Amino acid sequence: MKKLAERLFLFFLILFLSAALSCCSKFFKKDRYIVATSPNNPPLVMIDEEKEIVGFEIDVIEQIAISSDMNIKIIPVLKGNLLHGLIDETYDIAISSITSSNGARSFENIDINYSNPYMEIGEVFVLSEDFKDYKGLKDLVNKTVGLRKSTESKQILIKEGHINIKEYTKIENTFEDMALGKIDAICVDLPTAAQFVHLNDEYKRIFRIHPDPITVKEYVIAVKKGNKSLLNRINSGIEKMKKDGSLDMLINKWFFLK
16 A cells, blocks of 8 residues: 555656646747737838738848747737737737837836847938938038928937928928928938838939938837746847847848948
8 A cells, every 4th residue: 555655646746747847848938939010110010012021120030030049920910009919918029110219118118128229220311312422410511401390310400500400290291302402311210211212213213321320229129028038039139140240231131221
């Protein structure tokens, strides 16, 4: 009887430990991570002609997954639901033009953690191909720069002095006016500049992007707070891409800065 009791005890102990290890394994490592994005901000994220989700940020998260040995599935969501879905664990990762200057880190959501930045670039100048002599802000003296109302760059241009500023409610109107010769330059965030200059047949031959930004935004990836293992894997992937040059290659691929 004593030996039978010992064997039964060992049997149930093994069953308990196996179940515990299985639970721990599922907790610490998932077979697949769901990545949410809002595909309405080309060239960061968009839907192509084949109805596939593509863009700079898609290339970034896919490369991070490869370098960090992660299996991912990308799904489209509404921009307003992006962070809420992380909190209720509908998905694991969010990447969609989340920046430190548009509320990502500024409101310090207690339920969200953010990765190290994978791109640090803000507003740039779009210039006419005829404006060959531009090298810096001093070359805009006595010229007119179009920009969206309430942008960070306005104060920088005012401080420089002797630069005429024309503010617009709709950024597309700045490109229309520059094509008509009504303004000399446009100051706008890099993704919007690339959207109009490189994805618009009307403007791609007459406008160019000057690559030196005058403001800085940090583009980051979001995960639910407490998921340190996943965040560490994402940060590790970002650092690998910075070191091997693949991040710079993707930036140049999508924004044509060189």
